[in-house]
Amino acid sequence: MLRMEAVTKTYNHRGPAVTVLSDVSLEIHPGDFVSIVGPSGSGKSTLLLALGGMLSPSSGIVELDGESLYELSPDQRAELRGRKIGFVFQTFNLVPYLSAVENVQVPLFLGGIIGDEQKDRAVSLLERLGLGDRLEHKPSQLSVGQQQRVALARMLANDPSIILADEPTGSLDPATSAQVMEFLVQMNQEGRTVVMVTHDPQVARRAKRTLTLENGRICNECESQAG
Amino acid sequence: MKLTNLVWKELFERKSQVITGLLAILLGITVIVAIKNISYYSEKAVAQELDALGANILVLPKSVTLQNYYSADMQGEEFPEEYVERLSQSNLKGVDNLSPKLSLPTEVQGHKCTLTGILPKSEFQAKAVWQMAGVFSRPEGCGTVVAIPCLTPDQPKETLVRTRVIETLTNTEALVGADVASALKVKADDSISVMGKTFSVAAILPQTGTVDDSRIFAHLHTVQQLAGKNRVINVIEIVGCCNQILQGLVPKINGLLPEAKVVTIAQVVDTQIKTNRMMASLSMVFLAVIVLVGGASIANYMYGNVYERRREIGTLMALGADSRFVLKMFLFKALLLGLAGGIAGYVLGTILALLLGPKVAGISVLPMPTLILWAIGISVLIALVASYFPARRAARLDPFATLQEV
Numbered sequence: 001m002l003r004m005e006a007v008t009k010t011y012n013h014r015g016p017a018v019t020v021l022s023d024v025s026l027e028i029h030p031g032d033f034v035s036i037v038g039p040s041g042s043g044k045s046t047l048l049l050a051l052g053g054m055l056s057p058s059s060g061i062v063e064l065d066g067e068s069l070y071e072l073s074p075d076q077r078a079e080l081r082g083r084k085i086g087f088v089f090q091t092f093n094l095v096p097y098l099s100a101v102e103n104v105q106v107p108l109f110l111g112g113i114i115g116d117e118q119k120d121r122a123v124s125l126l127e128r129l130g131l132g133d134r135l136e137h138k139p140s141q142l143s144v145g146q147q148q149r150v151a152l153a154r155m156l157a158n159d160p161s162i163i164l165a166d167e168p169t170g171s172l173d174p175a176t177s178a179q180v181m182e183f184l185v186q187m188n189q190e191g192r193t194v195v196m197v198t199h200d201p202q203v204a205r206r207a208k209r210t211l212t213l214e215n216g217r218i219c220n221e222c223e224s225q226a227g
Numbered sequence: 228m229k230l231t232n233l234v235w236k237e238l239f240e241r242k243s244q245v246i247t248g249l250l251a252i253l254l255g256i257t258v259i260v261a262i263k264n265i266s267y268y269s270e271k272a273v274a275q276e277l278d279a280l281g282a283n284i285l286v287l288p289k290s291v292t293l294q295n296y297y298s299a300d301m302q303g304e305e306f307p308e309e310y311v312e313r314l315s316q317s318n319l320k321g322v323d324n325l326s327p328k329l330s331l332p333t334e335v336q337g338h339k340c341t342l343t344g345i346l347p348k349s350e351f352q353a354k355a356v357w358q359m360a361g362v363f364s365r366p367e368g369c370g371t372v373v374a375i376p377c378l379t380p381d382q383p384k385e386t387l388v389r390t391r392v393i394e395t396l397t398n399t400e401a402l403v404g405a406d407v408a409s410a411l412k413v414k415a416d417d418s419i420s421v422m423g424k425t426f427s428v429a430a431i432l433p434q435t436g437t438v439d440d441s442r443i444f445a446h447l448h449t450v451q452q453l454a455g456k457n458r459v460i461n462v463i464e465i466v467g468c469c470n471q472i473l474q475g476l477v478p479k480i481n482g483l484l485p486e487a488k489v490v491t492i493a494q495v496v497d498t499q500i501k502t503n504r505m506m507a508s509l510s511m512v513f514l515a516v517i518v519l520v521g522g523a524s525i526a527n528y529m530y531g532n533v534y535e536r537r538r539e540i541g542t543l544m545a546l547g548a549d550s551r552f553v554l555k556m557f558l559f560k561a562l563l564l565g566l567a568g569g570i571a572g573y574v575l576g577t578i579l580a581l582l583l584g585p586k587v588a589g590i591s592v593l594p595m596p597t598l599i600l601w602a603i604g605i606s607v608l609i610a611l612v613a614s615y616f617p618a619r620r621a622a623r624l625d626p627f628a629t630l631q632e633v
Contacts, residue, residue: 078548079549082547082548107546
């Protein structure tokens, strides 16, 4: 389970302090599918990264399966991320000089999986996402939709129990966007927890529930029907 | 996927940047390899030329003042021949040859000349100026002299002459300097009478342009008998390795022969020492330039590379890479750059030396395989040190800051 308790994040960048998250508390249970919406600058990305152990809060506690993330060292958090969390980015963040299959192999390699098993799993994931004929293509040789599918395969490589997706459909056309959402719903149905930041109300409605952030605070919580 | 693949592919992705970043260190290594290569063979050539001048250390009686190298053995003072045994039986490093002498002024058929008693083998070994008579021979150990092509053992004529002179010079044989031979009109196998003793002329020595041209050389013990002196000499000429002289050979000989005066032929040694020092200084200057410019260039490239790859680094961290992995990734890249710079620098530097050696220094230069280890060592060290701080910066990047769009 993911849990935040009284989390505040304040930045001090050569000026007055800016509070991006203010006293946020939430619980996300295993198998949940949560969308986070809100205007630009409301703190959605900060919240997502804080949940993923990528951003230390100024105060408060972030727990993953009962373990306080920010009491761990940065390297311990990195190891935990590699094991339990899969990230999906709006701009995919594929490594440009690696082929599709090599991009998917990266988290496996970082997780200590080597040799044929590493490549076999990467190939299998890409085939599952319909990219079996694009294994050796570099990101620049793939369409935007194909790149996002490579990113999804990479996210799944270490079989994470939690998926944190930032605007996963933000760069995609409606058809590809629908495919990606279908995939995330499918991942959720397989039992994974999905937390997704989005601007798109239609996309947000695919989640089981929606959190709305305004000025760094959760202002309401709306349950929605999945699918 | 391995770390090697990851780093290798990134290097190939940004080839032009890699080449630009490597350029300074590559050029630096190239120049320094070329200098070291040329200077090595240049030092050899200088050493060979200096050796042709003869001895560079003289052992003289205590009371004698050194006027100059060529008159030093004509001072009339003497010391025991036993000093030679002390020297030859010692373990002094850098004594490449010994040549004890006893010289007497004399007159032959109305011509003034010098009768010099020598112990033939050592005398001939020390005198490279007699090379055309085939008496040049060098013992191992000094390492400052390269082979003289016309004296290689496979040349029958020289070998023949050498055998006759060195091995068979007896108490009745003499070697006659060029000027004396010309004045007396004698040639090899003639007889010559000196101080009442008849000698057979074993060889006429080639012109050297030195006082040796006015000498008649005979066996030391014969000359001692003619002079009525028992087992004395008035000089020991020593061919010493210049490097060992620098490291204190003269005081060591002085310690061995406290009753004698040991002096160096300062000009001869100084020339060698100055040449060595100039080359060493030049190498050090270039080394400093490499370290500064090459290091700065690599560091600049790596800082740029880290900045350019911030999002990639953040992504890797999001995927589970820890700081040690990121540090290792950049240092491994630095290692590859260092290896490439060292190997390429060695190859280019060697080619440069081979091309420029004959033109700039007038010497033939051969590749020096040992320099590749040196080139790689320096290059890798510079690349690693220069890359450490950029790599550390990468390892300490805030993953949130690198993923600004999130």
